[in-house]
Amino acid sequence: MRSWKISGVYATWVMTVELLPPDLDEDDPPPEPCPEPNFDALAGHFRTLVEMAEALKRLELT
Numbered sequence: 001m002r003s004w005k006i007s008g009v010y011a012t013w014v015m016t017v018e019l020l021p022p023d024l025d026e027d028d029p030p031p032e033p034c035p036e037p038n039f040d041a042l043a044g045h046f047r048t049l050v051e052m053a054e055a056l057k058r059l060e061l062t
Helices: 037-059
Strands: 002-007 012-017
Touching: 002 037, 012 037
Parallel strands: none
Antiparallel strands: 002 012
């Protein structure tokens, strides 16, 4: 599990990602191993989302 926390002006933003195995029926074959995701890229997108949401809030208040 990985978590990121950004303290903004209007909120504290937290994103937590946990990789879980898929829900399988007993008859299903086991899944292929999942490659490690690019968490750095995901964290970058999260930061962009927070920056845009905070900027929109500032615009709404002016």
